[in-house]
Amino acid sequence: MGSVFDLPALVRLSAFAAMILMLLGGTASAFDYSRYQPEDLDVLIDRDPPAGNGVDVYPVRNIRLEVTLAAQAAPCSLSLPDVPKSVPGTKIDFLKWAMRTSGIPKEWIDRVAITSCVQVKSAKGKPLPMFIQDALSDSLAKEVAPGGKVTLYAMLVFFDQRGPGIVINEFMRPQTQTAQTGRDGTTDCGCGRDFHSGLDFSAPEGTSVPVMADGVVVKVEQDEAANVDVPSAGTCGRYVVVKHSYPNGRSAYTRYAELGRLIGNDGKPITIGQQVKAKDKIGEVGSQSRFHFEVRPVEGATADQTPKWTQLYAAVPGMEWSRYAPVDPQKFDDEVYGGKKAAATAEKN
Structure with a gap:
């Protein structure tokens, strides 16, 4: 699916999600299904x-x-x-x-x-x-x-x-309609079978997809037909998961899915354990001219503790991200969540 023409009834994106559009130089847009x-x-x-x-x-x-x-x-x-x-x-x-x-x-x-x-x-x-x-x-x-x-x-x-x-x-x-219509009436690219788990962006094939904050790569999925058997994950094609650690001890995962090539700034494949900085290239938009972005804060209250998840993924390296429920990227403020704003205020005082 190619670049979209979305009328200017624009939603207010958090700084974390809005940076995607800025870094892509306006070539991407969030499509509001x-x-x-x-x-x-x-x-x-x-x-x-x-x-x-x-x-x-x-x-x-x-x-x-x-x-x-x-x-x-x-x-x-x-x-x-x-x-x-x-x-x-x-x-x-x-x-x-x-x-x-x-x-x-x-x-x-x-x-x-x-x-x-x-x-x-x-x-x-x-x-x-x-x-x-x-x-x-x-x-x-x-x-x-x-x-x-x-x-x-x-x-x-x-x-x-x-x-x-x-x-x-x-x-x-x-x-591609694995998710179709969820509880809130939205539809996504297939990432999340029960509800829309993130934002879908459209951009030209080959467009670089940037990381939104410093972190470490914990999962690289090269299988285009990859499926995660939890309601909020679904089928997302090739994807990369990055774990972000914050000054206040909190952490969150971001996932960049439905990608084409999973390569970095140097043109080399993204690897597990790789340290990345904010704005680093995590991959490229694929032939369907779209990608999916989601945020999963590490919160005990939202962790999947079911026997099914434990049986399927507890012992699988790199799948810890799927335990935690995604949040709306439009409302997630990583500076508040991670204590960056509080630290900056304390320094000023």
Whole structure:
């Protein structure tokens, strides 16, 4: 899955998570799956068309659709209806006009290239062309063949005589939906079967993923199909776990998952026991153009003490991280948790 276009209803990230975006130079963004509400594509297609030759543009709606892919990306001019005479230019010009009219900021529209459309079919087999971000086209072609089922995360922008005008922001194929929908209504990349265990970021393939604090590597998983049999871990592909120790005696694990190559600043493979500094490269974004980040504070109250965990992982080196429950990275402040802020205040006084 490629780079995403997330509208600017931005969540407040903790300094720990926000640094990811800063270090990646703005090439990554946290995709908020929970903002996309399920819609029935057949209902949208069957909506009465606007009067005359008009176009209805409403405030943009973030929707989630279950569809069948009918055809891969092709120039939109091959599949979309004619541009209304009142809006000069190409079909993409019309789309941009409709997006601005629906309330999407111009700077976001200008940043995202959209030149192609894909054909999909609804549950009842009705065909519909949809706009797709250029950054997603190659990934979709690699991951979903025509005739395959796919979940689309998209924006409903307008209705014209042929039906709804929809822009695809992200997609998820069925086999990657290990986690699907959790208790809080969010969805993740498969890391965590009971609930969303962290943040999913989208970034171009090959983008360096940085470590967020000093620590030591305790786990390196090279198996792309790796699965951890605890509810909050799930299937996360290749991943690296780093343990961070703080001045107040506390510690926490961070996990960087769904990665491509697990290499450091020097281009050499990441190894267990390796000391890393904040901002060091821990790996690269893989071919699915995304990665998963989570934080697991070492807290006795959240430790998995069940016989199942003990039997499976107590004697397995590097799996201690899976004992502890993940927390929302958007709310975790490592400086507060680790006593850094308290120490800095004491020094000033």
